[in-house]
Every structure is written in structure tokens, then in C-alpha cells.
Amino acid sequence: MIDSRFVVAVFSAIVLMLSLSLVVLFLTYFERKALARIQQRKGPTRVGYMGILQPFADAVKLITKEDIIPARSDKAVYWIAPVAVFIPAFVIWVTIPVARGVVLENLDLGLFYIVAVSVFSVLGLLLAGWGSANKWAVIGGLRAAGQLVSYEIPFIMSILAIAVLGQTLNLRTIVESQSQFAYGLFQPLGLFIFFTSGLAELGRTPFDIHHAESEVVGGPFVEYSGAHWAVFFLTEYVNTFTVAVLTVLLFLGGWNWPTMPFEGLAHTVLSMMWLLLKTVIVIWLIFWIRGTYPRIRIDQLMTFSWKFLVPLSFINVVLTACVVFYGLSLWFLSVLSVLILSGGFWLMKKSAGLGSEYNTVTIVSSRELMENVQPIHVADKDVS
Amino acid sequence: MKLHQQVGYDPDSVDLMINMGPQHPSTHGVFRLVIWVDGEKIVKSEPHVGYLHRGSEKICESERYNQIVTLFDRLDYVGNLNNELAFCLAVEKLMDVTVPERSEYIRVILCELNRIASHMLFYGVYGLDAGAMTPMLYGFRERERVQDLFQRVTGARMMHNYIRIGGVKEDLPSDFNNRMVTLLEDLKRGVEECDQLLSGNEMFLARTKNIGILDAGDAIDYGVSGPALRASGILEDVRVTDPYSIYDRFDFGIPVGTNGDCWDRYYVRIEEMRESIKIIENAMKDMPNGETLAKVRRIARPPKGEVFVRTESPRGDLGVFVVSDGSDMPYRVKVRAPSFANLQALQLMLEGAYLADAVLILGSIDIIMGEVDR
Amino acid sequence: MTQQLSEFSIALRETLGKKLSLFPSSILGQELDMIMVRTNPFDIVNLCDFLKNDTELMFTYFASLTVVDYEQVDKTLEVVYHLISLTKRYKLTIKSSISSDNPTINSVTNIWRAADWFEREAHDLFGVFFEGHPNLKPLLLYEGFEGYPGRKSFPFHEYKEW
Numbered sequence: 001m002i003d004s005r006f007v008v009a010v011f012s013a014i015v016l017m018l019s020l021s022l023v024v025l026f027l028t029y030f031e032r033k034a035l036a037r038i039q040q041r042k043g044p045t046r047v048g049y050m051g052i053l054q055p056f057a058d059a060v061k062l063i064t065k066e067d068i069i070p071a072r073s074d075k076a077v078y079w080i081a082p083v084a085v086f087i088p089a090f091v092i093w094v095t096i097p098v099a100r101g102v103v104l105e106n107l108d109l110g111l112f113y114i115v116a117v118s119v120f121s122v123l124g125l126l127l128a129g130w131g132s133a134n135k136w137a138v139i140g141g142l143r144a145a146g147q148l149v150s151y152e153i154p155f156i157m158s159i160l161a162i163a164v165l166g167q168t169l170n171l172r173t174i175v176e177s178q179s180q181f182a183y184g185l186f187q188p189l190g191l192f193i194f195f196t197s198g199l200a201e202l203g204r205t206p207f208d209i210h211h212a213e214s215e216v217v218g219g220p221f222v223e224y225s226g227a228h229w230a231v232f233f234l235t236e237y238v239n240t241f242t243v244a245v246l247t248v249l250l251f252l253g254g255w256n257w258p259t260m261p262f263e264g265l266a267h268t269v270l271s272m273m274w275l276l277l278k279t280v281i282v283i284w285l286i287f288w289i290r291g292t293y294p295r296i297r298i299d300q301l302m303t304f305s306w307k308f309l310v311p312l313s314f315i316n317v318v319l320t321a322c323v324v325f326y327g328l329s330l331w332f333l334s335v336l337s338v339l340i341l342s343g344g345f346w347l348m349k350k351s352a353g354l355g356s357e358y359n360t361v362t363i364v365s366s367r368e369l370m371e372n373v374q375p376i377h378v379a380d381k382d383v384s
Numbered sequence: 385m386k387l388h389q390q391v392g393y394d395p396d397s398v399d400l401m402i403n404m405g406p407q408h409p410s411t412h413g414v415f416r417l418v419i420w421v422d423g424e425k426i427v428k429s430e431p432h433v434g435y436l437h438r439g440s441e442k443i444c445e446s447e448r449y450n451q452i453v454t455l456f457d458r459l460d461y462v463g464n465l466n467n468e469l470a471f472c473l474a475v476e477k478l479m480d481v482t483v484p485e486r487s488e489y490i491r492v493i494l495c496e497l498n499r500i501a502s503h504m505l506f507y508g509v510y511g512l513d514a515g516a517m518t519p520m521l522y523g524f525r526e527r528e529r530v531q532d533l534f535q536r537v538t539g540a541r542m543m544h545n546y547i548r549i550g551g552v553k554e555d556l557p558s559d560f561n562n563r564m565v566t567l568l569e570d571l572k573r574g575v576e577e578c579d580q581l582l583s584g585n586e587m588f589l590a591r592t593k594n595i596g597i598l599d600a601g602d603a604i605d606y607g608v609s610g611p612a613l614r615a616s617g618i619l620e621d622v623r624v625t626d627p628y629s630i631y632d633r634f635d636f637g638i639p640v641g642t643n644g645d646c647w648d649r650y651y652v653r654i655e656e657m658r659e660s661i662k663i664i665e666n667a668m669k670d671m672p673n674g675e676t677l678a679k680v681r682r683i684a685r686p687p688k689g690e691v692f693v694r695t696e697s698p699r700g701d702l703g704v705f706v707v708s709d710g711s712d713m714p715y716r717v718k719v720r721a722p723s724f725a726n727l728q729a730l731q732l733m734l735e736g737a738y739l740a741d742a743v744l745i746l747g748s749i750d751i752i753m754g755e756v757d758r
Numbered sequence: 759m760t761q762q763l764s765e766f767s768i769a770l771r772e773t774l775g776k777k778l779s780l781f782p783s784s785i786l787g788q789e790l791d792m793i794m795v796r797t798n799p800f801d802i803v804n805l806c807d808f809l810k811n812d813t814e815l816m817f818t819y820f821a822s823l824t825v826v827d828y829e830q831v832d833k834t835l836e837v838v839y840h841l842i843s844l845t846k847r848y849k850l851t852i853k854s855s856i857s858s859d860n861p862t863i864n865s866v867t868n869i870w871r872a873a874d875w876f877e878r879e880a881h882d883l884f885g886v887f888f889e890g891h892p893n894l895k896p897l898l899l900y901e902g903f904e905g906y907p908g909r910k911s912f913p914f915h916e917y918k919e920w
Contacts, residue, residue: 035517038518039517039518039520039521039522040521040522040525041521135400135402136402139402139739205515205516206515206587208515209515209740290517291517291518292516292518292581293515293516293585293587294511294514294515294516294582294585294587294588294591295514295515295516295587295591296587296590296591297590297591297738297740297741298424298740299424299738300590300591349586358584358589358593358647359651360641360642360643360647360648360651361615361639361640361641361642361648361651361652361655362639362640362642363637363638363639363640363655363659364619364637364638364639364640365635365636365637365638366621366623366624366634366635366636366637366638367635369619369621369624369625369638370624370625370627370632433897433898434896434897434898434899434900437898437899439907441908442907442908442912442914445910446914446915477760477761477790477791478790480761604818604819604844605818605870605871605872606871606872607819607820607821607870607871607872618844620844625844625847626847626849689789689790690789690790690838690851691789691790691792692792692821692822692840692849692851694821694842694849701821703821703822703840705822705824705838705840707826715826716824716826716827718822718824720821720822720840724875724876725872725875727875728871728872728874728875757898758898
């Protein structure tokens with residue numbers, strides 16, 4: 001009576017959700033340890049051996065916290081916002097393959113589906129910002145909306161370039177065709193654009209101004225406590241994992257490059273572990289950037305997207321399309337890509353005026369000051 | 385009173401009024417800043433202080449002179465020894481006390497160490513304001529080293545109560561020289577590390593260059609002093625132009641900026657740390673042996689008179705005005721706090737700035753609410 | 759620290775001795791190692807304006823404003839200004855006594871903008887009214903505080919807030 005395919009689908013969905021939750025819990029622990037090591041301290045060490053049970057302690061704490069809801073908030077909007085952010089994060093994973101045969105449902109329109117679903121989280125942040133009756137939340141929510149919408153374009157464009165290169169939107173086929181050379185080798189520009197816009201989509205340092213503690217006191221998430229906030233928190237980590245896995249699948253060869261040996265179950269397990277290793281390296285890079293860099297201002301963020309990333313991503317797509325259409329060697333694309341990327345960096349550095357002459361502080365000896373009574377002004381300006 | 389009755393409320397304005405209230409992760413103490421924004425640009429700002437007003441000046445009128453030193457510790461609660469020094473200098477001038485040489489050197493060494501600790505705190509907090517989490521930990525690690533030494537010498541990590549009228553409370557411990565040698569090496573390395581982490585970072589430069597520019601003429605008019613004044617290009621350091629203690633024996637550099645923007649104010653403090661290390665090294669070489677406390681009565685009774693003394697605290701020009709009527713308690717004590725005057729310039733710097741820059745501009749002035757409110 | 763006059767203060771005393779003839783109500787004096795000028799409250803603004811703009815004095819830096827409460831001695835409040843000249847390295851104290859029943863004095867905010875908050879604080883804690891000050895709202899005390907806590911007559915140990 002009940003279709004066996006339906007049972008299999010439900011079962012796989014449950015397995016997917018559980019494994020994602022486990023991965024995300026591990027990610028929170030991993031981030032705290034990585035950041036701590038950068039900051040010369042140890043991170044969680046008390047709960048369990050080397051603090052490995054810390055995420056479970058965090059989860060218990062967040063769930064048992066009191067739910068404080070502002071009195072004047074719009075209740076419907078306030079409650080829908082976490083849901084609107086949470087659902088797309090998990091629904092994307094329906095079509096992401098982790099090995100040759102391990103995927104929930106491999107759509108032929110895989111990339112298109114991913115891009116379409118990931119845009120929904122913008123709505124969730126806007127709802128969160130408006131639903132909490134708080135000026136800081138509104139400001140943060142608007143900033144988040146502007147930021148996420150602006151960085152969708154380079155994100156989508158770099159995915160489009162990969163689609164052109166692979167001549168398909170099917171994720172599994174894209175990874176299969178990277179068995180010899182990863183697409184990142186042909187499109188270093190695309191890799192940079194995808195990674196940077198992915199970071200901005202996640203709202204991670206250096207693009208985390210919309211929910212920064214010291215700026216807008218948490219932005220759209222300021223009035224969410226306990227389990228509500230746990231949902232936002234978890235979603236951010238799921239999205240981090242998603243962006244990292246997509247980077248690896250699209251640009252770094254996925255579970256190929258090189259193809260794992262053996263056949264059957266051994267091959268599947270090895271492929272998954274190889275994919276996981278590459279993903280962990282990308283995630284570690286994301287955490288490293290978080291621990292080192294300050295954040296840029298919202299208008300500098302938008303300038304960076306619209307005036308730098310968007311033109312570069314268009315050039316990337318056009319270049320890839322030309323090379324594929326005329327059947328030129330793909331290494332030609334790679335060389336051009338690197339040249340354009342370095343040219344872009346040089347232009348950015350020059351226009352911002354940030355050379356090696358940023359040091360505008362001079363040191364005057366105290367003896368000179370003690371003997372010289374009259375002129376006190378160092379720069380040639382008038383003191384009136 | 386409702387919020388709109390407390391501040392200058394204009395019911396016809398379309399600007400959004402935001403309250404960076406007394407509880408905010410980055411107002412550096414209990415400080416309330418009401419800002420009117422038009423989109424992202426700040427149109428008007430109104431600072432409200434007084435949340436930490438403890439009536440210190442009035443308390444001083446009913447405490448004996450040696451009890452007031454503990455009160456001064458708690459004014460600028462980051463640069464404690466500099467405050468104690470200012471007060472003790474004022475009373476010593478009133479009583480015409482000659483402080484022994486050894487304790488002068490000890491005072492200079494400890495005050496310069498306190499300056500380094502205070503600037504390290506500024507560095508950590510400023511990095512956090514800009515969004516980088518790591519400078520906080522690096523800055524506080526260096527600060528812990530200094531506070532470790534303070535605990536060995538004075539007995540306390542923060543509220544030392546060590547510099548007394550006539551000298552210092554007690555002599556240095558026997559392992560002081562060894563500890564200082566390692567500490568100075570660690571501090572030199574620490575300052576280099578902190579400098580390399582943040583100062584040249586493109587994102588930090590983009591956030592602080594040409595932000596919050598304070599013109600030189602405006603700076604003097606508003607009574608700004610210390611690193612904020614030097615960053616605007618004015619060469620003025622109270623240790624040199626109005627020398628106190630034995631600072632005229634030391635050769636050190638005075639960092640001066642050119643633009644008067646946030647980056648200059650930040651980097652002047654980093655350079656000041658390096659110069660302080662040089663002063664400490666020179667002082668360690670020349671320190672003589674001898675007593676550490678002059679023969680002053682425990683209950684000091686300065687003769688009738690008034691005195692005004694200026695010192696260079698890590699924040700600027702700290703002035704102490706003491707009026708004595710001959711009894712064992714002062715008649716009036718007034719603290720001219722540098723952060724009090726520097727904070728007035730905030731309104732000027734915020735005009736036309738972006739909302740996201742407000743936090744960085746406020747952080748770059750480096751205020752401590754303890755001395756603004758007293 | 760020494761109570762002797764520094765070379766700069768000696769030079770200042772000479773210069774002021776000549777220039778203060780323009781202000782007949784001002785008396786030149788000395789407090790320990792600082793030169794002091796005592797003047798009456800009506801002349802304050804003119805004197806300060808002169809001190810700031812005169813090319814041989816250039817007192818452009820306003821250090822502090824203090825109010826000392828002599829109400830129980832001779833029913834006056836004494837307003838003490840400390841001025842610094844950065845270019846010439848002079849330090850100067852200006853004193854002016856006002857009656858404690860109706861303490862009013864002209865504001866020097868138009869001359870040095872630094873005096874703004876100092877005067878607000880003096881108004882808050884001592885009740886001195888500064889004429890011409892743009893915004894004399896309470897600075898350190900909360901709205902609706904009654905009394906002037908800086909004065910000696912304010913009950914200190916017996917004060918109960920509620």
C-alpha cells in the first residue's frame with residue numbers, strides 16, 4: 001500500500017537531517033578550537049575528553065533557556081523568521097552528492113535548484129529584523145538584505161561559469177568530469193569569486209557587519225534567545241558546510257581528482273572521506289579568516305561587490321564561454337584567469353591608496369621638543 | 385521622563401533616533417550616545433555622561449591626604465599609577481618635599497609600564513571594535529605580563545595604592561631586575577606582533593584611514609590632549625614641555641601623526657609603547673640605591689595654599705588642583721581628566737560620519753568613563 | 759617638585775605685568791609656582807579674549823575650570839580658570855569671586871569650546887549660572903536632582919537619598 005520509494009525517501013531524509021546535525025555540531029566545536037589556537041588559548045577542554053562533548057552541552061543550554069519574546073514584536077513574523085531561514089538550508093542538501101552513488105535525489109537541474117533555494121534565506125533575515133521590535137534589529141536586517149542580495153550575483157555568475165565549463169547543470173556529472181583536472185585549475189578567478197561571495201552570503205567575517213556584536217548588537221538576531229537563536233546559529237553552520245562542500249564539488253574536484261581506487265563500498269567510503277578532507281581544509285580556511293581579519297563597513301562591502309566582484313564574474317563567464325565555444329585549450333583560460341585576478345588585486349590596492357606608505361606617524365625626539373620652544377606644529381598647517 | 389523629553393526631540397524630523405545606550409558592547413563603559421541618523425549618515429549626536437559619577441571630588445574633602453591616593457586609583461581605572469603620581473606630585477609640591485632619587489626612578493618605571501598596559505588594553509578593545517577578535521587576546525596577554533610584575537612589586541594587579549606622598553610605599557623586590565629583563569624582551573616582541581597583526585591590514589586601513597578627522601586647530605580649541613592631540617599634528621607632551629619627576633633626564637621619541645584620523649590616533653599609541661620601553665630601559669640602567677620614602681608625617685598637613693600640577697597620563701593631560709587650608713584634609717580637590725575634554729570633541733568628529741564609523745571613532749579617542757564622571 | 763618659578767613663568771610675569779595695564783581691575787599675583795591673575799567677574803570675557811588672541815601670550819589651550827566653595831568663609835564662590843599656552847609654554851591661573859547667593863558669571867565658551875562641559879559641570883555641582891552658555895543642562899547628575907552637591911552646605915554624611 002505505501003510505496004516503497006516513499007518509505008526510502010522519508011528514511012533518507014531523516015538520515016540526511018541527522019548526519020547534517022551531527023556535522024554541524026562537530027563544526028561548532030571545530031570552530032571554537034581553531035579560533036582558540038589562533039588566539040593562543042585552548043578552547044573547550046572540560047566537557048568530555050578534550051571538550052568533544054561541548055556542542056551537546058551548548059545544545060542543552062540553548063534549549064533549556066527561557067524564551068524572551070519582546071512584547072511589541074509582530075508574533076507571526078517573529079516565529080516564521082527562524083523557519084524561513086532554517087528550511088532552505090536543509091532543503092539544498094537534497095541534491096548535493098557526496099559520492100558517486102550517495103545522493104538523495106540527483107536532479108538534472110541540480111545547480112539551478114541550489115541557487116534558487118539558497119535565495120530564500122534573505123527573506124528570513126528580513127523577517128527577523130522586522131519582527132523584533134528593535135531599531136537595531138531593523139538596521140541589521142536591512143543591512144543583511146542588501147548584503148545578501150548584492151553577493152548573490154557574483155555567486156550565481158561563478159556557478160554559471162562552471163556550468164558552461166562542464167556543459168551540464170547536473171552536479172554528479174560535473175564532479176565526474178573533474179577526474180583528471182579540477183575546474184579550479186582552469187578558473188582560479190572563478191574559485192576566488194565563488195569563495196568570497198560564499199563568505200559574504202554566509203555573513204562571516206570579514207562580511208559580518210549585519211550581525212556584529214559591537215556594531216548593531218547582534219543585528220536581526222538581537223531579540224532571539226534560547227531555542228530560536230539556536231535555530232539561527234545552526235543554520236549558519238549548515239550554510240557554512242554547504243558553501244564549503246559546493247566549493248570542493250565545483251572547483252576542487254569533489255570526490256575525484258584523483259579518483260579513488262577500488263570499487264563498490266570501499267570506493268564509496270574512500271570518496272566520501274576524500275571529499276570530507278577537502279571540505280575540512282576549506283572550512284579551516286574560513287575559520288582562519290574569521291580569526292584574523294577585521295570586518296569592513298557596509299558601504300565598502302557593497303562597493304566591493306558591485307564594483308569589483310560583479311564585473312570580474314561577468315568577465316569570467318564570458319571568457320569561459322569563448323574558450324569553450326571556440327574549442328581552445330583550457331589552460332589558456334587558466335592563464336588568462338590568473339592574469340585578470342592579479343590585475344584586479346593590483347587595481348584594488350591602487351585605488352584604495354593602500355600601499356606601503358600607509359604609515360603617516362613620525363617620531364620626533366624629545367630633546368628637539370625641549371630645546372625648540374616656538375614651533376610646535378609638525379605638519380605645515382596653521383594653528384589659529 | 386520619557387526619552388524624547390530628555391533629548392532635543394524634533395517631532396518633524398525624519399531622521400531615525402538611535403540610542404547607543406549605557407548598555408552597549410562597545411561604548412567603553414557606561415556612556416550613552418544618542419544619534420540621529422539619516423540612512424547611514426549621522427546628522428546630530430548628543431552624548432550623555434554621568435552614569436559613573438561617584439562624587440570623588442567631594443569625598444576627597446573628608447579624607448586625609450594619604451587616604452585619597454586609593455581614591456585616585458579608581459578614577460582612571462586603567463592607568464592607576466599615573467593618577468596616584470599626579471596627586472602625590474601635587475601634594476609634594478604643596479609641602480615642598482624632596483622625593484628620594486631611587487623612588488623617582490621607581491615611579492617612572494612603573495608609570496611607563498602602566499602606560500604600556502593601558503595602551504595594550506586600547507589595542508585589544510580597538511581591534512574588537514573593528515571586528516578582529518584576535519588582537520584582544522594578544523593585547524591582554526601582554527597586559528597580563530605587566531600586571532604580573534605589578535603584583536610582585538606592589539601587591540595588586542590593578543588598584544595598586546603604591547605611590548605615596550614622599551616616595552613609594554616600599555622598595556622593589558630582589559628579583560626585580562631579572563623579571564624586568566625578561567619582561568622587556570617579551571614586551572618588545574609582543575608590541576611587534578600586535579603591530580604586524582592589525583596595523584597594515586587592508587581592511588583595518590579601509591576602516592580607519594580618513595575617518596573621524598580632527599583638525600589641529602579644533603583639537604586645541606576643544607582642549608584635546610595626549611595621543612589624540614599628537615595624532616592631529618601638534619607636538620605637545622607634558623613630560624617634555626612641563627617636566628615633572630625626572631622625565632627631563634630621558635631621551636625618548638614623541639610620535640606625531642599627520643592627518644588626525646582614527647588610524648593616526650591608533651598608531652601613535654603603538655609607537656608610544658615602543659618609546660616607553662626605551663624609557664624603562666634607560667631608567668633601569670641609571671637607578672641608584674637609597675631610600676624610597678621621604679620623611680613625611682603619616683598624617684600630612686600641607687601649609688595653606690593651592691597647586692595645579694599637570695602630568696601625562698596614557699589618555700592625555702591629567703591635571704590635579706589641590707586647595708589646602710592647613711588641616712589634614714584638603715579643602716578642594718579637582719581632577720582635570722583628559723577623557724572629559726577629549727570626549728567633547730566626539731560631537732565634532734561624528735558630524736557627517738557613517739553610523740558604522742561611530743564605534744571606531746569613539747574607540748580611537750580611548751576614554752575611560754571613570755575619569756570622565758569621577 | 760620644586761616651588762620655584764620656572765624660566766617660562768618669570769617671562770610670563772614680566773609680559774603680563776606690562777599688558778595687564780589694559781585691565782585696571784586685574785591684579786597680578788603668584789600661587790606657589792604659578793602666576794595668578796585675580797579679576798572681577800564682569801571682565802572675565804574681555805580678559806580671556808585678550809589672553810587668547812594676544813600674539814605674545816597665545817593662551818589657546820583651556821586646561822580646566824574649577825569652583826571653590828567659600829560660602830561659609832565670606833559668602834563667595836571662587837571660579838578658577840587654568841590656561842596653558844602651548845607655543846610659549848606659559849601656565850596661568852585666573853581667579854574670580856562671585857557671590858554665593860546669586861552666582862552668575864559670563865561664559866567663556868565662545869572663546870574656548872573646551873569650556874563647554876566644564877561649565878556645565880560647575881553649574882550642576884555648584885549652581886553657578888554661566889551667562890551665554892548654549893546648553894546648560896545637567897551633565898553629571900540625573901534629571902531632577904535637587905541641590906548642589908559640590909557645595910560644603912550639601913549634607914554629606916547625613917544625606918539620605920530615599
